[in-house]
Amino acid sequence: MAKRQPRYVCQECGAVHSRWSGRCDGCGAWNTLVEEAATVDILTAATGKTARAKGRRLALASLDAPVAEAPRIETGIAEFDRVTGGGLVPGSAILIGGDPGIGKSTLLLQAAATLARRGHSVVYVTGEEAIAQVQLRARRLGADGSAVALAAETEMETILETLSAGPPPALVVVDSIQTLHTSVAEAAPGTVTQVRASAQALIRYAKVSGAAVVLVGHVTKDGQLAGPRVVEHMVDAVLTFEGDPSHAFRLLRASKNRFGPTDELGVFEMTGTGLAEVANPSELFLGERDVASPGSAVFAGMEGTRPLLVEVQALVAPSRLGTPRRAVIGWDASRLSMVLAVLEARCGLALSAHDIYLAVAGGLRIGEPAADLAVAAALISSRAAVALPPDVVYFGEVSLSGRVRPVPHAAGRLKEAAKLGFRGAIVPPSGGGVEAEGCRASEVALLGELVHRIAPNGVAEDGSRSPSGDE
Structure with a gap:
């Protein structure tokens, strides 16, 4: 009987090594190799067939053959x-x-x-x-x-x-x-x-x-x-x-x-x-919203086929540090950096000397790019110390040029907003136009237009509204 050769298996990725080393060559993890005795192939043991067993001829099916819908067992949840x-x-x-x-x-x-x-x-x-x-x-x-x-x-x-x-x-x-x-x-x-x-x-x-x-x-x-x-x-x-x-x-x-x-x-x-x-998770996520405070915007998002409204909160505060803080909860930190760069480079909004804190209320994590416009609105609102209208939602993707791009399922987002009592929405140009009964959509093509709508008199260096409109 042949002597079994030991092997070393990475506990992170499953890569097999012939000898031990401190670092896995497959995933790069350290101290994850564990010695395991080489055994018979798992698939061979599970099926009960030997590796030398003769195969059998399969009946090939046609791709256009009628297929019945997979039956379902509803769990009741x-x-x-x-x-x-x-x-x-x-x-x-x-x-x-x-x-x-x-x-x-x-x-x-x-x-x-x-x-x-x-x-x-x-x-x-x-x-x-x-x-x-x-x-x-x-x-x-x-x-x-x-x-x-x-x-x-x-x-x-x-x-x-x-x-x-x-x-x-x-x-x-x-x-x-x-x-x-x-x-x-x-x-x-x-x-x-x-x-x-x-x-x-x-x-x-x-x-x-x-x-x-x-x-x-x-x-x-x-x-x-x-x-x-x-x-x-x-x-x-x-x-x-x-x-x-x-x-x-x-x-x-x-x-x-x-x-x-x-x-x-x-x-x-x-x-x-x-x-x-x-x-109705939208109503639950918005139940404790503070409509009078600056830096709060409502994002009309989509999770699969379900429209979902959630509050995005931002705080922009002057920083005394050489490198201002950037703290994000529930959103992509790299995407926040992109929105901040566009606001500063394309809209002239000074943010590089400020601490930025961004959070999605309710513990939800947002992954779709349509939240760019809501995040930008919250940042502008906090920087200008101007509270946003409480009955307006925001959605749209922001490009590096400062343009606001359309996003899918705009009609479903507006319909959900209207159902929860929102009367307005700031949306990207839709081409054909989208409307929902009770919720009027207002289009913005450039991110600079959103800055002008929120702070028409401009933003002073200390964060207050400037009557002259100059920074």
Whole structure:
């Protein structure tokens, strides 16, 4: 029998090295190589076929053949079903990650209990808690009356044998994938080899049995899903559960979804009895807005197919430091630097000697370029010490030349603003024009026009309005 050669596997990216070194050649991480004994190929072991097994001839299908719509199993939690694309697809594998204590287990336990009440068979496997702990949480959530089958196990072979003993359940929840281990891989639980082997076995079970499998994944200190990235490619959907611990809001996003859109957003509120759905997040995010203070602008954004209004707050203060501070919460810091450069170079607004603080209220993180105009309005308002009109929203992309570019879904943004009582909107030139009943759109083509509208008399060096209009 040939002697097994040791190998060194990076615990960050999964790269395999023939000898140990302090730095991984694949991802550049330091001190992440762990020795693991080379074993048989994981795919070969999981399928039960040898590498020399003769293949079989496949029947090729036509691309234009009629295809039936994938069936869905609605969980009864509308925000969760929205992010997954309308519900769980039988035979699919979903990976959900998030910070510790953010509410991943709570959300999945609530979804499992709702499905069980509707007559579906649900199995909840935990590798981190005892069965009594899960039962206590279910009692607190009011889900203890549902027929969810619980199991506390970390051995992969035992879990698969238990699931295969009876009819396939509709949903299998595994919390978490980092705690599982299989005899196929000779490595410690949580290593990339064990995570990859365990995930592959569960995904294969989902495809063969038709059960929807949800895997809970840990995250690193950078917010990325721990373990090999190949797991994210193997599953059908990757969801991230995020939120600011200082706020009660929790946001569920889809970064990958083979059966639905990847830009949908589900909003929840953490309460004493679990996670509650937020049907109208715009009204919730704007509930505590201070309309009389300068530096506050309302951005009409889009999260997937849902229009969302959120408050953008800015504070521009004279700095006594050689290098002024730039602090950003909920937005891209490099994009803020670009907007500041355009305001100073194209609009003549002196900002280089000021500290800039920017925050998106409610713990939400904005990623679309359409927020440029709202951020610029908040900065101008704070710099000029002029409060913006409380019933006006802003959206538009700012270019380096100072022009305001159109953004998609303008009609949906205006409609949401009108529904919440806003009567005006500062928007980019739309070409054909967009209107919404009750909300009048006013177009600006250049960022300098926005500066003139907010501070028609100019801005003095100390931040007050200048009657002469000169800096």
